[in-house]
Amino acid sequence: MSLTYTNYLNVDKLLKLQEPKSEPEEHDEMLFIIIHQSYELWFKQILHEFDKLRTDLENGNTWASAKTMRRILTILKTMVSQIDILETMTPLEFNSFRGFLQQASGFQSVQFREMEIICGMRSEHIIKVHADQPELQQQLIDREKESTLWESFCKYLQKMGHPIKDPKRVNEQGLVHNSSEENQKTLVEIMNNDPEAALLCELFVDYDEGLQEWRYRHVKMVERTIGTKKGTGGSDGAKYLRQTLNNPIFPDLWAIRTQF
Template sequence: MKTAPVHLSAESCPRVAENGANEYEDYAELRALLQLQNPRTDAPAELSFLIVTQVMELYFTLLRHEWERARAAILDGDVRTAVRTLRRGHGAQDALTGAWEALRTLTPAEFDAFRESFGIASGVQSVQYRHLEFLLGARHPHALAVHERTPDRQAELRAQAEAPSLYDAALRLLHARGFAIPSELLHRDHVIQYVGDDRAVAAWQAVYESEAGHADLVDLADALFDTAERQVRWKQRHLLIVWRAMGDKPGSAGTSGAQWLERGVHRKYFPDLWTLRDGFAA
């Protein structure tokens, strides 16, 4: 049976601007964006490495936007907006983890073919990634020192380090809703990393036990936990890629490479929400 030809009317065809401009290209600023991929060698695998790096930085920027917005919503007591924002961020986190797939087959020989071209450049120098770690409460005492030669960036990160993390904001919310959060947790020095507190765990336990009356807080806790879990997954995938591409050789910025990543790969962001699981299992 012959298929009748499809005739498209003028109204059904894609529209273009009368002045000949490509509005899609202009909106996404593709002319600028697609001029930013400049490998330093002729190694075939370098372009994929470079593009994945740039894509991840874009997603870091998006997540920073979402998490700062979620933190503000939590501090304002707007739990619904906070949960929706965190869940929107989950999609970006899943895409970040999936981005490693483009480097999954990178061999040591392929990596070595261009590795020297980027010198001491390393993800540890990423300002946007450090914002994310600070928002998650990972306040390493030496993190700011990495950026001492760029004072403007260091000042920007210091402001983030001195601000409440997502979890600090959640503790303030619990207090505002009548749960017993000690004063020293509410007014602590945010530059010092939070390591967990049994009294905060007890407060979350009370939230879950009274779920009918605090369903929104349960949703918030679950959204925060899902955020933390996804960050751990991303770091685990990173470690596997490094092991595959360079084994245990030293990293490009003076770190111990995979060994350095391995030390932080099981970090439990928002530790009280992980400890809480111990009580449920008892």
């Protein structure tokens, strides 16, 4: 058989992956499934880009790193905009099939947790959530051994000749790296005197801001859909999500804003 659009993309298989659980089938469950499946595909692509980004950074490749960061930022904006589609579903429409989801929850997304780990976040609770799926749990543990984005960026700055200190992993919960006043002084010098490295600094801030925007839109979507109810997976729903807001992953890049 010759290669076609359909068999190259496995369209037949792809279109069979939507399996609503509601009985009788509720119309809006299809939208819910497709949106979340597309999120998982975007998470997969971001993880794919993260692998390239860290390699390019550690090799001192400025423009390849910048190009990859811009792609990641565009994907992130696309993910945020998809919330607009999900918000066309009213609370009544979501609750028409919510009970059929049982314990399934976006809280259990392994790929999103992998993204968080690469961004430098750690959570013992998130690891324990997957205790009944040891292969997924090991996947997260293995990710924790990899370089964080900030570690790779610091290696890049060192390759560019800047006296940035290697970030130390000091926290087992939350952001693994503490901010560093010493590194902040170096970053101020970089912003003033190294336009190429400064460009990457700003792209990192763009990503940090975009991730916070994603979290904010996510929590507001949950609040308007289920209010203060518990999440389907047993999480605290919007209450838990609000705790993730306003937690920058590159605090040193935010701290230096007052020094210009």
